[in-house]
Amino acid sequence: xxxxxxxxxxxxxxxxxxxxxxxxxxxxxxxxxxxxxxxxxxxxxxxxxxxxxxxxxxxxxxxxxxxxxxxxxxxxxxxxxxxxxxxxxxxxxxxxxxxxxxxxxxxxxxxxxxxxxxxxxxxxxxxxxxxxxxxxxxxxxxxxxxxxxxxxxxxxxxxxxxxxxxxxxxxxxxxxxxxxxxxxxxxxxxxxxxxxxxxxxxxxxxxxxxxxxxxxxxxxxxxxxxxxxxxxxxxxxxxxxxxxxxxxxxxxxxxxxxxxxxxxxxxxxxxxxxxxxxxxxxxxxx
Numbered sequence: 001x002x003x004x005x006x007x008x009x010x011x012x013x014x015x016x017x018x019x020x021x022x023x024x025x026x027x028x029x030x031x032x033x034x035x036x037x038x039x040x041x042x043x044x045x046x047x048x049x050x051x052x053x054x055x056x057x058x059x060x061x062x063x064x065x066x067x068x069x070x071x072x073x074x075x076x077x078x079x080x081x082x083x084x085x086x087x088x089x090x091x092x093x094x095x096x097x098x099x100x101x102x103x104x105x106x107x108x109x110x111x112x113x114x115x116x117x118x119x120x121x122x123x124x125x126x127x128x129x130x131x132x133x134x135x136x137x138x139x140x141x142x143x144x145x146x147x148x149x150x151x152x153x154x155x156x157x158x159x160x161x162x163x164x165x166x167x168x169x170x171x172x173x174x175x176x177x178x179x180x181x182x183x184x185x186x187x188x189x190x191x192x193x194x195x196x197x198x199x200x201x202x203x204x205x206x207x208x209x210x211x212x213x214x215x216x217x218x219x220x221x222x223x224x225x226x227x228x229x230x231x232x233x234x235x236x237x238x239x240x241x242x243x244x245x246x247x248x249x250x251x252x253x254x255x256x257x258x259x260x261x262x263x264x265x266x267x268x269x270x271x272x273x274x275x276x277x278x279x280x281x282x283x284x285x286x
Contacts, residue, residue, distance in 0.1 A: 012082050016050045019047060026066040028065070030044040031044075036065040037061045086240055086241070087240050088240040089240050093145055098151040104159075105159055116226050117225055118173075121135070123174075125170060127160075127192065131184055131188055132157065134183050134184030134188055135184075169205075173208040174208070175209075175210050175212075179273065179277035186281055193277055193281065207266065209273045210263045211273065218259070222260075223236075223237070227254065232245055
C-alpha cells in the first residue's frame with residue numbers, strides 16, 4: 001500500500017521493523033511465521049518493510065504466532081496511529097460534519113503557535129458564523145452528508161475562543177484572491193471581510209495578504225496547510241485529511257511559510273487590501 005506522505009510511510013516502516021523484531025525474538029523465520037499464520041510467505045516481508053499495511057487481524061495473528069499475544073493491543077494502537085495520518089473525508093464525516101469539527105478541539109486547545117496558509121478560503125478560527133454555515137452546507141450537499149450543519153457550525157464557532165483567550169498566537173497568510181471569492185452571497189461575504197478587518201488588529205493575530213500582482217516566480221501558491229507549534233502539519237486534500245510529523249517534512253512547510261510570509265503585506269497594507277475588497281463588493285452590489 002502506498003501511503004499518502006513520507007510521514008505515514010516511515011511510520012508504517014517503523015511498525016514493520018518492530019514486528020520483525022518480535023518475529024526474530026520468537027526464533028522464527030519469515031517462512032515459518034507465514035506457515036503458522038496460513039499466509040503466503042511474501043506477506044511477512046512486505047509487512048516488515050512497510051510495503052503493505054497490516055490489518056488489526058494480521059497483527060493479532062502475528063503476535064499470537066510469535067508467542068506474545070499480550071503485545072497485540074500495543075501494536076494495534078500503533079497501527080491506528082499510522083492510519084490516522086491520512087483519513088478520508090468519507091470516514092471522518094461518516095456520522096456528519098459535527099464530529100469532524102469536534103475531533104480537532106483538543107489539538108486547538110493545546111496548540112500555542114498556529115501558522116496557517118490558505119490560497120482559497122478564510123481559515124476557520126477567523127470565520128464568521130454565516131461564512132461557516134455557507135461552507136459547511138456546501139460540503140454537506142456536495143458529499144451527500146447527514147444534515148447536522150447547524151450543530152457543526154456551533155462547534156466551529158465555539159472553537160474560536162482560542163483566538164482571543166490565553167496565550168494562543170496565530171500567524172495567518174492568505175492569497176488576496178481569498179478576499180474576492182464570494183462565499184455565502186454578498187451580505188455574508190461583506191460581514192466576513194468586516195470581521196477580518198477586526199481580527200487583524202488583535203494582538204494574538206498576525207495577518208498577511210499576498211497581493212494579486214506579486215511576482216510568484218520563486219514561490220507560487222501551494223496547498224493550504226496548518227502548522228501546530230511546529231510539531232505537526234495538517235493538509236486538507238480533495239480526498240482526505242493528511243497529518244505530517246516527520247522533521248524533514250515539517251521543515252519544508254516551515255520554510256515555505258517563511259517564504260510566503262515574505263511575499264505578504266501586513267498591518268496597514270493588509271487592511272487596505274481587505275478594505276479594497278469590501279469596496280469592490282459594495283460596488284458590485286450597488
